[in-house]
Amino acid sequence: MYKAGVIGCRGIGVQHATGITGSDKARLAAACDLDQNMLDEFSTRFPDEEVVQYQNHREMIEKEQLDIV
Numbered sequence: 001m002y003k004a005g006v007i008g009c010r011g012i013g014v015q016h017a018t019g020i021t022g023s024d025k026a027r028l029a030a031a032c033d034l035d036q037n038m039l040d041e042f043s044t045r046f047p048d049e050e051v052v053q054y055q056n057h058r059e060m061i062e063k064e065q066l067d068i069v
Helices: 011-021 036-045 057-064
Strands: 002-007 026-032 052-054
Touching: 002 011, 002 057, 011 026, 011 036, 026 036, 026 057, 036 052, 052 057
Parallel strands: 002 026, 026 052
Antiparallel strands: none
16 A cells, blocks of 8 residues: 655645545555644544644655655
8 A cells, every 4th residue: 555645735735635545555644734724624634544744845755754745
């Protein structure tokens, strides 16, 4: 299973996350946005996922060892 992260928790980021969570080949592991409120809202949209939140995309990529961003 691929481990995926999303940078940007608005518009297209939500669409990408919806596609990821609908796939049986990937799981949504992390999300990044500069706005903590957007990160919190994003996490409530995907309550079945254990999404780790980041406000720095470099930190997310370094720590999460993602297959898809």
